[in-house]
Amino acid sequence: MATAVITPERENYLNQEYGIKSWLLTVDHKRIALLYLVSITFFFFIGGFFALLIRLELLTPAGDLVQADTYNKLFTMHGQVMIFFFLIPSIPAVLGNFLVPLMIGAKDLAFPRINLLSWYLYIIAGVLMLHCICTGGVDTGWTFYTPFSTAFSNTKVVEAGVAIFIAGFSSILTGLNFVVTIHRMRAPGMTWSRLPLFIWAHYATSIIQLLGTPVLAITLLLVVFERLFHLGIFDPTRGGDPLLFQHLFWFYSHPAVYIMILPAMAVESEVVACFTRKRIFGYHFVAMSSIAIAVFGFLVWAHHMFVAGISLYSALIFSALSYLVAVPSAIKVFNWTATMYKGSITFTTPMLYAFGFIGLFTMGGLTGLFLAALGIDVHVTDTYFIIAHFHYIMVGGAVMGYLGGLHFWWPKISGRMYPEWLGKFAALIVFLGFNLTFFPQFILGYMGMPRRYWQYPPEFQVLNVLSTAGSTILAVGYVLPMVYFLWSMRYGKIADDNPWGAAGLEWQTTSPPPTFNFDVPPVVTWEAYNYDQIPAPAEEVSVER
């Protein structure tokens, strides 16, 4: 380590060029990943701000902090910002962008300029969304249900719809880039069965983005047309069918859940293998389960509509198909657990997030089975049980995966180590804060507290106070990593090329990598996760508190 500090820094993608233009006009996938990192972090805190206001309102039973209308806008914009401007792009656009070419031994994504275009589309969409928020916002709920959104709401539905339409294009272009890159840009010897599971999961995610997002695009466009020109397509008083809207909307928005969770599973496989120092148990099953989730994900959308008036027979079929999604998800969870069995486990920060992910995702997934059962679903539809369920998947699953991945690859991204003890501390805070926030909501929902109301009967207050308290702890857990990541960029310890002793091509190049990723184009002659051939990391990293 001493020599690394004395010698001048190698040229890498961060210091090869300077100035604002070198960033805004870059076509380097690693720099674009950082552009995304900054922008989605911004939107994450905007969405988080709305969440805190929601929790603050629910601290007391009376609707005393905001008006009912304002509350409707708060939960709508919390959902829209978090889903379309944070969760959907989070892992794919940041970690995927950075790592997909590195992991398969390519110099860049197949279409670097389209990659930059997708970031600009995201920014245009984001600016539009911010403008919409600042000039009045939307109150339809993130789902834009018709005919409320098309005929009754007096808020900026058109603007929000157009913003999400554009953000969708950004997402499509990222997915398209990944699929082409994975098919066409692999290094010699990098066969499909040697691909890291990170790549398999991103491949499955991209397929969903390609097939699902255009349907959301046309749905939102029809909502916008209907609102502007009063077409009547979704308006029951004029012969239109609101259920058609729901079918079209959920055809994208259910698979979108897998756009959020599959990349977190991608991170999970890499982290678990590295910190147990074993090959992933059942590699082919884990790889194929990603594809299976992508396929099944397109067959279950109507389980969001069990109480909307669809026929009992189609409800039965969608219920049965929804159970099917549990199979590939369980394959993943069991195989990660089996990988840990008799592994030599190191409790680093990314590994703590990985443990958190497995536990919370399992809870979120199992409560998903409750909801796939028609009887229970009818009982808890539109209650806090649903809220708790999908936050266990999206926050407990996707955000945990994102934070874990960010810690794991931070040495590669920045060339610096983050403070490990602070990382562990933050991971613990996030885990505790998360459970305190959302576990009481399961109970609240089961007791019958409905979602989307700004006031509630006094008997629900204790659990709501717990939840609000948890959300403030969670907020601390999210601010901490941002602070120490920024700190580490200047003051962090210089990172080795492979500080974790991890397998994978991305660790064989320098930290941070050069602009073209590899000084010598790699040739792959080994299977993924060949941990029996890789020395464990130097003591100073693994033992450090």
Added chain:
Amino acid sequence: MSDSPAALERHDQHRPHGPELLHHFSSAQQQRDAASLGMWLFLGTEIMFFGGMFLAYLIYRLWYFNEFAAGSRSLDITLGTVNTIVLICSSLTVALGVRAAQMGKRKLLVILLLLTLIFGLAFLGIKGVEWYAKYKEHHIPGASFDAGDLIRDYPQIHIDPAHAQIYFSLYFAMTGLHALHMIIGVGLFTYLLYHSMKGRYGPEYYTPIEMGGLYWHFVDVVWIYLFPLLYLIDRKPLG
């Protein structure tokens, strides 16, 4: 200590020759394959995009067949047929253009691209005439929509004006988004024409012509579906 010039040199050694090969591809073949797969995937997303409207069409046509049939009859079948032929001709000139580029016949390529553009603009012009006729007949959905003429013309079937408006909503949404794709195609082919006139495309490098052609054919195929679905719903004389 900086070893990057050396690294860049090594990087350059791996770079086969040809001015059109981008730095991150190892061969022209790889670059062409990537572009081709990317374009096909993009067209796949386009199918899903139009698919949402085709689904809406399917449902409402089953529910409101009378109104759809009457609305369909009010379209000008002659102009619709002419437009279909115009588009098929443009697809032929595109296909021949790709061939011309592959064979290195640069002059022929320019002529064929020019013909394609003319066909494309002719299609848009005819479409505009048709839309204007609909505007005159108050068939554009919205406040001034009026299906009175349909009710008068077809007294033997029951026509609900709201349901007729759904037909025309889908007609304008589908042909409108198709026309938007045509306009993008015209822009694309203007770009290709400009670079063909400068002699950029030949047997070694014709990927943009091929990709532009794929897009053009796709937009064509969408019309091939739209024409029978919108114009030919029920043209037999009402009994």
